[in-house]
Amino acid sequence: MHGLFVTGTDTGCGKTEISLGLMAAMQASGPSVLGMKPVASGCAHGPDGLRNDDAMRLRAQGSTEAPYGLVNPYAFAPPVAPHIAAGEAGVEIRLPAIEQAYRTLAGEADRVIVEGVGGWRVPLGPKLFVSDIPKALGLPVILVVGLKLGCINHALLTVESIQCTGGVLVGWVANQLDPTMLSRDANLATLAALVDAPCLGVLPWLEAPTPSELAGYLHPELIDLQPRHTAKLATAQTRTETRPGAGTRTIKRRA
Ligand SMILES: Nc1ncnc2c1ncn2[C@@H]1O[C@H](COP(=O)(O)OP(=O)(O)OP(=O)(O)O)[C@@H](O)[C@H]1O
Numbered sequence: 707m708h709g710l711f712v713t714g715t716d717t718g719c720g721k722t723e724i725s726l727g728l729m730a731a732m733q734a735s736g737p738s739v740l741g742m743k744p745v746a747s748g749c750a751h752g753p754d755g756l757r758n759d760d761a762m763r764l765r766a767q768g769s770t771e772a773p774y775g776l777v778n779p780y781a782f783a784p785p786v787a788p789h790i791a792a793g794e795a796g797v798e799i800r801l802p803a804i805e806q807a808y809r810t811l812a813g814e815a816d817r818v819i820v821e822g823v824g825g826w827r828v829p830l831g832p833k834l835f836v837s838d839i840p841k842a843l844g845l846p847v848i849l850v851v852g853l854k855l856g857c858i859n860h861a862l863l864t865v866e867s868i869q870c871t872g873g874v875l876v877g878w879v880a881n882q883l884d885p886t887m888l889s890r891d892a893n894l895a896t897l898a899a900l901v902d903a904p905c906l907g908v909l910p911w912l913e914a915p916t917p918s919e920l921a922g923y924l925h926p927e928l929i930d931l932q933p934r935h936t937a938k939l940a941t942a943q944t945r946t947e948t949r950p951g952a953g954t955r956t957i958k959r960r961a
Pocket residue numbers: 714716717718719720721722723724760822823824881882883909910911912913914
């Protein structure tokens with residue numbers, strides 16, 4: 707495993723916190739690790755150009771100091787959907803540029819943790835989505851589930867979308883965004899039963915957590931690089947139906 711792609715059930719679900727925790731957890735067991743945020747919106751203008759908080763934090767956690775332009779090849783100022791920000795800037799987000807930056811980082815470290823932007827199906831252009839990045843980089847996917855009312859639907863929709871857009875889900879992390887969430891354990895049990903990948907940890911709500919503190923709640927060793935391909939969520943069943951004059955046809959239906 708050379709790297710991981712971290713996606714989430716939504717923007718603000720904890721992708722950066724969990725990416726930092728995964729970097730620290732891997733560094734603690736030996737490998738050198740770099741972080742990457744291929745596309746970022748909501749960047750600030752600084753003396754060296756546009757800078758994104760997520761990208762700066764991932765870069766700072768890196769085992770070596772990588773050039774900012776490799777960590778964050780596409781940086782946009784407006785805190786809006788990236789395809790809108792790119793359009794307003796007259797920039798086309800292109801996979802080859804992301805691939806080239808990733809390959810350079812991958813040549814400098816044992817692992818690269820790549821954080822998406824928003825959720826799995828965020829558009830990056832007219833025919834490009836966040837979901838295309840891990841496929842282009844050959845990276846397995848970690849899903850961060852921001853624990854709040856509604857997260858079960860968001861998690862299962864994302865899992866199904868990962869599966870039907872060619873992603874390879876190898877683990878998920880529950881992140882307690884809302885310390886007041888009711889029936890947290892029952893929600894976790896439901897997610898564990900329906901998400902067809904190992905849970906790498908449950909991150910409680912923490913005041914200003916450090917990456918090493920976050921690492922204490924994460925278990926990247928549980929990553930299943932040989933994910934099952936039989937979806938737990940539903941198994942398609944087929945039955946044949948013969949109608950007068952229509953001959954025999956097979957109808958797929960979900961269980
Ligand atoms: N377990 C937690 N305990 C306390 N605060 C948290 C926790 N997880 C996330 N946060 C806070 O919630 C906010 C969103 O988290 P984070 O930036 O990691 O989300 P994200 O998915 O990376 O967002 P974006 O889509 O903008 O990249 C941040 O202020 C972060 O510090």
